[in-house]
Amino acid sequence: MLKQFFPQHDFKALLFDFDGTVADTMPAHLGAWNKALAKYDLTLSREQHMAWAGRPTHRIVEMMNELHKTSIDPQQFLQEKEVHYLSSLHEVSTIKTVMEVIHHYHGKLPMAIVTGSRRKIVGLTMDQLNLHSYFDLLVCAEDYTQGKPAPDCFLMAASKFNIAPTDCLVFEDANLGIQAAHSAGMNCLKVTEESSLAHTR
Incomplete structure (x- = not known):
């Protein structure tokens, strides 16, 4: 299945980012960001959200504080944002093309989730989507x-x-x-963004 991209390579492990890669969580996360930011009269655009994707929430809060000269407490904000995200968890789905790869190599190659998100949130999202059985390892923001x-x-x-x-x-992604x-x-x-797979440089 991966030979179409790497005909000369036999990989021994597959490592997956989570948000926007395995699970289509980005709209739910962006919505949670903006609900949590509303009390500070701030917003996060989709473009900025995508540009910062992959960074832990607390680091993004620090960057927003620098940008807007604010003093939002990263830990408190993290908890508020997570509440908003979890309230929209039912809207999250998997990304079909990536799941096809996961199904194909399940039991054949070790697979890991490697994410900038916290273990609790990733775990609850994986529960919702019945994903735990596919992965041998989770590397999350706390690690x-x-x-x-x-x-x-x-x-x-x-x-x-x-x-x-x-x-x-x-x-x-x-x-x-x-x-x-x-x-x-x-x-x-x-x-x-169209959920297809492409080479990177």
């Missing part, structure tokens, strides 16, 4: 300090699988995640 575009999260997953980074294939994958020395397929 590392340097977020994407740093390669740390992908290198951690490869290390836990005891597989060389060059033998891992990453699936990502966000530019920061693609940068992180390439910095880790890994090949990467981009999940486009």
Whole structure:
């Protein structure tokens, strides 16, 4: 199935970003951001949300504080945003093209979720979508300090699988995640806005 993209490569592990890659959560997350930001008279555009995708929420709050000269408490905001996100969890679905890959390689290759989101939120979303059985490993925001575009999260997953980074294939929708994958020395397929898979450079 992956031979159409990498005819010369037999990958030994598949690493998936979560939001916007496995699960179509980005509209729910953006809605939660703006509901939580309303009390501060701020908004987050879709374009800015996509540009920052892959970074942990607390880091984005810090960046917004710098940008808008505000003093939003990242931890309090994180909790407020999560409440809003969970209220719209029923609207979230999986991304069909990526799920086809997951179904095809389930039981054949180890697979991991590697995300900038918190374990609790990822876990609850995976519960909603019945995804837990497909993945051998979850690497979430609490597990590392340097977020994407740093390669740390992908290198951690490869290390836990005891597989060389060059033998891992990453699936990502966000530019920061693609940068992180390439910095880790890994090949990467981009999940486009049309939910197709494409080579990255």
